[in-house]
Amino acid sequence: MSQVTIIIPTLNRHNLLLRAIDYYQHFDCNILVADSSAIKENCKFPDNFIYKHLPGIGFAKKLLEVAKDVTTPYVCLVADDDYLLESSLKAGANFLDANLDYVSAQGRYxxxxxxxxxxxxxxxxxxxxxxxxxxxxxxxxxxxxxxxxxMHHLYAIHRTDLLVKSFQLPG
Known part of the structure; x- marks a missing residue:
């Protein structure tokens, strides 16, 4: 499996989530969906997806809820209407491996x-x-x-431990 876990936060946009599932289902990484919609998405998720239904939970809290379960060294937050290249995820992870003083890496959109x-x-x-x-x-x-x-930096590839710590800060 990849060194990167993708987290897709979503809220009341199941139509976009279904497109994202179709796109990412063949990626060689785990993908966590943090859905705070009132209605649960009941599609069959591919094996590399973990769906967490967290109705009514705010953005930062739902990201922390799923990010604390990530076991890979890197995590990438991806909007439900954005599409990454798998090769770019690998390049970002390789960059962070080689540059320990960086906390995240982001490509072009x-x-x-x-x-x-x-x-x-x-x-x-x-x-x-x-x-x-x-x-x-x-x-x-x-x-x-x-x-x-x-700079929309939230959607970069982050070191998992540092991203989790940032969401645990008070306030």
Whole structure:
């Protein structure tokens, strides 16, 4: 099995979850679904999926609930309408293996949409810098630097232990 576990948080978007299941079912990794919808999804999940129905639980709490059961060294949060390349997950894990001073790795996001019968591709989430690092001296400055402008860093590949610790912090 892979060094990376995928977590797919979802809420009231079972149609998108079913598409994600179809896409990720052949990946060589475990995939945890954290569903806080009121109605449970009753599809047959592939063997590499674990579905947790957590109705009414907030985003951070449901991520902690599933992340604490992850046994791989790395975890990647994936929106229910995003699609990763398996080779990119492996590349991210290899990068983190080789760079112990990094806590996470993130690649580029591409968006696509159909406009007047043409598929239009674009970069998603604005800023896409290679070798981006947050290096401010104190923790508050690092947070401000990391999220200004917002980088959607939550959907990176993270070291599992550090991600779990971050969701356990008070507040």
């Amino acid at each position: 591409l968006g696509f949409e159909l406009i007047e019968n043409q598929v239009i591709f674009s970069t998603k989430y604005g800023r896409t810098e290679s070798n981006y690092a947050v290096e401010a001296e104190d923790r508050f400055s690092r947070l401000a630097e990391a999220f200004n402008p917002c």
